[in-house]
Amino acid sequence: ISIKKVILHQVRMTLKAPFTTSFGTFQDKDFFVVEMIDNAGRTGFGESVAFSSPWYSEETVRTNEHMMKDFLIPLLLEKPLEHPDEVFQRFSGIRRNNMAKAALEGAVWDLYAKRLSVPLAQALGGKKKEIDVGISIGIQSSVQELVRLVENFAEQGYKRMKIKIKPGWDVDVLKEVRKVFPTLPLMADANSAYTLKDLEHLKQLDDLDLKMIEQPLAHDDIVDHATLQRALSTPICLDESIHSLEDTRRAVELGSCKIINIKIGRVGGLSEAKRIHDFCMDRNIPVWCGGMLEAGIGRAHNVALTTLDNFVLPGDTAGSSHYWDEDLIEPEVVVKNGVIHVPDLPGIGYEVNRKALEKLCIKKSVIA
Numbered sequence: 001i002s003i004k005k006v007i008l009h010q011v012r013m014t015l016k017a018p019f020t021t022s023f024g025t026f027q028d029k030d031f032f033v034v035e036m037i038d039n040a041g042r043t044g045f046g047e048s049v050a051f052s053s054p055w056y057s058e059e060t061v062r063t064n065e066h067m068m069k070d071f072l073i074p075l076l077l078e079k080p081l082e083h084p085d086e087v088f089q090r091f092s093g094i095r096r097n098n099m100a101k102a103a104l105e106g107a108v109w110d111l112y113a114k115r116l117s118v119p120l121a122q123a124l125g126g127k128k129k130e131i132d133v134g135i136s137i138g139i140q141s142s143v144q145e146l147v148r149l150v151e152n153f154a155e156q157g158y159k160r161m162k163i164k165i166k167p168g169w170d171v172d173v174l175k176e177v178r179k180v181f182p183t184l185p186l187m188a189d190a191n192s193a194y195t196l197k198d199l200e201h202l203k204q205l206d207d208l209d210l211k212m213i214e215q216p217l218a219h220d221d222i223v224d225h226a227t228l229q230r231a232l233s234t235p236i237c238l239d240e241s242i243h244s245l246e247d248t249r250r251a252v253e254l255g256s257c258k259i260i261n262i263k264i265g266r267v268g269g270l271s272e273a274k275r276i277h278d279f280c281m282d283r284n285i286p287v288w289c290g291g292m293l294e295a296g297i298g299r300a301h302n303v304a305l306t307t308l309d310n311f312v313l314p315g316d317t318a319g320s321s322h323y324w325d326e327d328l329i330e331p332e333v334v335v336k337n338g339v340i341h342v343p344d345l346p347g348i349g350y351e352v353n354r355k356a357l358e359k360l361c362i363k364k365s366v367i368a
């Protein structure tokens, strides 16, 4: 793979509905579509997932741009690659900035799969032809509104509902939802809103038959999570705390969680995501693919990753039409009865909608 040119399309899209977590509300989403062209004229696509503000992690749209332009793209243009797995190593002299790295590495994977004329899922070693999908539901203005949404998504067939929680919007709210839907697969995501001082409060979640509670404690903690996991029967799933295979190994050894949410951007790319998947599979730790409110290109990478065997729990990969009036890919990602059919075209498996990309692009940079 000899990369000749990288085009960064900075895109601005607006979510159909604002999405509220314990740390803030998202409405507009700015990100980069990475278009990567090799010496044979093939094109690979990646998508950056950092948000405009450093609430979820320290990365932002602007740090992604800085890292990609000033450090990472020059490393890719320096000399050819034999395999996309080498990108992780090539970037290893640059500390962290995993989302910037993953956006570029994703485009290299797409190029690689297209060169082999195989779907990205197959290039990664994935076998599933369809994947199960759940949905993440933000914090609402009332419990009635939340119940209405859950009912709607249950009717659409989503395989599990993830309810965002924060202090003041947690146990009571989940109790109400559980009352209305006694058997629905439910989970909660706190996005680091609690500390061990809340241990007694959080213990009440054990009565609600939740599939898991995601990242209850600090974004950079695995020690307190181990304490909490010992006190809870509900499995803890780590999201924010996991940036690498090493983080995963430490968390699993400490007993900080029983489930891992893998996000390609958070761990620095598909190669590291695969290593985490393999490690967890060996140790009977189930994994699932998280979401970063990606548009279609990012979603396509998530879909491909989820075809690996140990993605045994539904991911946060709701359909394009749930988020956007118009997505950047054709066809859009469609969820039917809680399932996405994995595309069998080469690479990410969806065409990029050039018209939509041009319309939504607010700045374009060409690096050769």
Ligand code: OSB
Pocket (backbone or CB within 6 Å): 021, 056, 136, 189, 191, 239, 290, 291, 292, 293, 294, 316, 317, 318
């Ligand atoms: O914690 O998984 C999270 C959205 C933004 C930031 C963090 C998270 C989320 C979601 C939404 O839960 C997942 C999605 O639908 O893409």
Ligand code: MG
Pocket (backbone or CB within 6 Å): 189, 191, 214, 215, 239, 240, 290
């Ligand atoms: Mg989360």
